[in-house]
Amino acid sequence: MRPAAPPAEVSHCRRDRPFCSALQVDALLLADDNVIIRTRSDTTVAFLSRLRIADPAIATAPDLAEDFLVMLRRREGERLPTWLDAAEMSEIDALASFARKLRTDLAAVQAGLTLRHSNGQTEGHVNRLNLIKRQGYGWAKVDLLRTRVLLTA
Secondary structure (H helix, E strand, O other), X not given: XXXXXXXXXHHHOOOOOOOOOHHHHHHHHHOOHHHHOOOOOHHHHHHHXXXXXXXXXXXXXXXXXXXXXXXXXXXXXXXXXXXXHHHHHOOOHHHHHHHHHHHOOHHHHHHHHHXXXXXXXXXXXXXXXXXXXXXXOOOOOHHHHHHHHHHHO
């Protein structure tokens, strides 16, 4: 996992506009406070405070996103239904839609957030086989694939 980059400061916003772009605000809001607390200027902190007061959705989004990341990193899948309820009740359409999509296969998502098992290695081999097959321009039938895969192993 890459270390979090320091967010763009509010002073990097264009001078001819009284506001930042959505990407700049996103970087400021979702940056990890523990990593960059020393790099935030007083104007940035004041700007973020005004944003959080102005719109409840802006105040809720970083908290829900951070809670989901903590749940993902610590493998706390048992907290997922509570998080889904909070995300669906929020005024943020993107988070509510994301929560509804996760509910469609709740058991699998919860298992993915809880268990340490992974099928990444299998998916890697399938991806490699598909690459070899594509390189054969459709000529790579089972016998040729078997020969190419077994000879490289």
